[in-house]
């Protein structure tokens with residue numbers, strides 16, 4: 001049984017961590033072919049060929065595939081679908097944009113955010129912001145799945161898959177890329193970082209969010225935020241952790257001035273160790289925290305940063 | 309231009325959901341139900357487009373149980389002009405999959421010919437994040453997901469999307485499907501007079517069979533469990 005895996009390619013580069021985690025999930029389903037698509041994707045394809053467990057790489061380079069626009073990318077995947085029983089991808093915003101479209105083109109359901117593979121047709125996925133885990137069995141001939149990367153270890157390196165170049169499907173010309181506003185940062189990427197320090201509404205302002213950033217930098221950590229902190233403009237949107245933001249499972253998660261709403265917990269409760277700093281001892285975040293510090297963050301965070 | 313807004317009736321986001329002891333699903337008996345929060349944002353955006361003179365009629369659609377009427381009345385009270393209820397099941401615990409919802413919505417789009425469909429990016433019950441993309445595929449329309457800014461200019465729309473790396477702006481040809489993210493707007497509350505007025509606005513009731521769509525699920529729920537509990541606190 002064959003699996004087609006859409007690699008995460010951004011600006012011509014392979015997002016190794018997300019792709020390698022999806023490879024681990026996909027290997028449980030069958031022989032893995034990786035598709036690297038983009039305006040430039042050859043380098044990403046070569047990188048994907050080195051992931052252990054990948055047997056073949058398809059590289060599709062075309063201007064229409066740049067910026068991962070949904071319509072041409074979905075058309076390409078649908079045109080390749082005949083050879084595969086499973087079409088999968090890491091559950092990134094790109095894949096969530098593209099794969100449901102692929103599924104509808106194939107007249108099958110999508111299985112989003114799968115967290116475990118039971119067998120070739122049966123998967124676990126969280127519903128209700130992670131408050132319940134559902135096991136779902138698909139009766140579709142083809143299964144289209146996104147995998148939540150936080151639940152899978154990255155496949156190692158050492159593969160030597162063959163690389164084949166293919167052409168793009170016809171571009172329906174429905175949408176055009178205009179611009180990206182990418183938050184530039186030298187910090188580790190949120191979903192793959194070993195340590196995450198997140199700030200919430202309690203931090204109080206964009207200026208004071210520097211407290212979170214300084215602590216993160218001391219720890220070599222990525223920075224995260226609650227929705228309230230993002231909505232209030234303290235932090236960029238792509239730092240939001242939670243049901244509707246990113247899902248992370250680092251070794252250490254430090255939540256500062258975050259109350260612990262279920263929508264936030266949905267994005268971080270699988271972290272190995274959770275530390276919470278909050279001045280309200282009743283805050284629900286303490287119910288999931290391994291280490292809780294009831295303190296004013298404006299005292300505790302600078303002190304902690306200084307001691308490190 | 310007409311705007312179509314699909315709104316889903318879901319468990320209220322403040323309710324702590326309970327998994328049924330027999331593993332058959334989540335307990336929805338006597339639980340507060342509300343409009344999916346993302347769909348409130350979609351309704352609000354449609355109203356703002358109407359206030360700006362870019363949309364002339366807003367049609368809200370809900371697919372599910374008969375009680376989804378209440379969700380449609382909320383949309384009407386916010387400012388939608390009329391509503392279509394598609395009764396597809398009479399079991400409050402049954403839910404219609406995004407593929408079937410998208411097929412019904414496609415049939416409604418064929419009839420109503422809207423220039424824009426505004427969906428929520430995901431429903432907070434099943435978190436599938438799929439319906440808008442599927443509808444767009446079935447129609448062969450452009451799609452712009454996770455929108456935090458919508459700017460309709462004649463035959464195209466500029467949409468800013470919340471993506472993993474930050475924000476991406478794309479330009480889509482109309483007609484288009486847009487799925488909305490949380491930061492697009494702050495939905496208004498319906499005023500009491502508008503709630504009263506909404507009772508008189510037209511609400512058509514249909515069935516899935518009226519559209520010839522088979523809503524039988526492709527995914528069978530084998531079981532529903534509580535997530536593993538974390539051991540708390542030191």
Ligand SMILES: Cc1cc2nc3c(=O)[nH]c(=O)nc-3n(C[C@H](O)[C@H](O)[C@H](O)COP(=O)(O)OP(=O)(O)OC[C@H]3O[C@@H](n4cnc5c(N)ncnc54)[C@H](O)[C@@H]3O)c2cc1C
Pocket residue numbers: 199200201202203225226227228229240241242243244245246256257258259260261262263264267277278279280283295296297298321345346432
């Ligand atoms: C559909 C939907 C989706 C959502 N998705 C997400 C999501 O993906 N991610 C997410 O995070 N939220 C999400 N939310 C929002 C969520 O419900 C909460 O509103 C949000 O997480 C609250 O953020 P917060 O904890 O920063 O703010 P608050 O709840 O306001 O908590 C602030 C905390 O800071 C503490 N504090 C204040 N001052 C100090 C101080 N000086 N020192 C120490 N502690 C202090 C307070 O005691 C309080 O506990 C969603 C909501 C909805 C409806």
Ligand SMILES: Cc1cc2nc3c(=O)[nH]c(=O)nc-3n(C[C@H](O)[C@H](O)[C@H](O)COP(=O)(O)OP(=O)(O)OC[C@H]3O[C@@H](n4cnc5c(N)ncnc54)[C@H](O)[C@@H]3O)c2cc1C
Pocket residue numbers: 313314315316317333334336344346347369370371372400401402403404405406409426427428429430431432433434435436437438439440525526527528529
């Ligand atoms: C209690 C319960 C029982 C279930 N039982 C089964 C079962 O027996 N078998 C099975 O296979 N699956 C079952 N499911 C799963 C379910 O069928 C799908 O997984 C689910 O519909 C996923 O869709 P979503 O709401 O997450 O859609 P999303 O794609 O996340 O929704 C996105 C947007 O689409 C629009 N939309 C979605 N649905 C509607 C609607 N009905 N009306 C109007 N607009 C809509 C809204 O704008 C919404 O914001 C069940 C789910 C629940 C909650």
